[in-house]
Amino acid sequence: MGDPDAAIMDYERSLRLFEELFNGYSLAAVLDHLGSAQLELGDVARARASWTRAADIFDGLRVARAAEIRAKATALPRPETQAAP
Numbered sequence: 001m002g003d004p005d006a007a008i009m010d011y012e013r014s015l016r017l018f019e020e021l022f023n024g025y026s027l028a029a030v031l032d033h034l035g036s037a038q039l040e041l042g043d044v045a046r047a048r049a050s051w052t053r054a055a056d057i058f059d060g061l062r063v064a065r066a067a068e069i070r071a072k073a074t075a076l077p078r079p080e081t082q083a084a085p
Contacts, residue, residue: 007037028057032069039076048073 011034018027031054039047051073058066 004037004040008034008041011037024057024061025063028054028061028063028069031057035069035072044076045079048076051076 011030014030015027015034018024018030031050035047035050035054038050051069055066055070055073058069
């Protein structure tokens with residue numbers, strides 16, 4: 001990807017548009033791309049959230065691609081939990 005920051009801005013604009021249009025398939029597809037750009041910038045938590053939301057939408061639409069995207073989200077490392085003092 002050439003410029004992940006610019007891509008994220010474009011994807012976020014697209015998300016708003018598809019949310020207004022109630023276009024679930026396109027919304028989930030954009031979330032998939034957004035997750036990739038977020039991961040490229042090292043933002044694992046946001047990438048996981050984007051991919052999880054995309055998978056949830058695809059599940060609701062009964063699109064087989066949901067499993068592939070959910071696998072990407074679950075393969076990401078989890079943040080370490082800190083023990084309480």
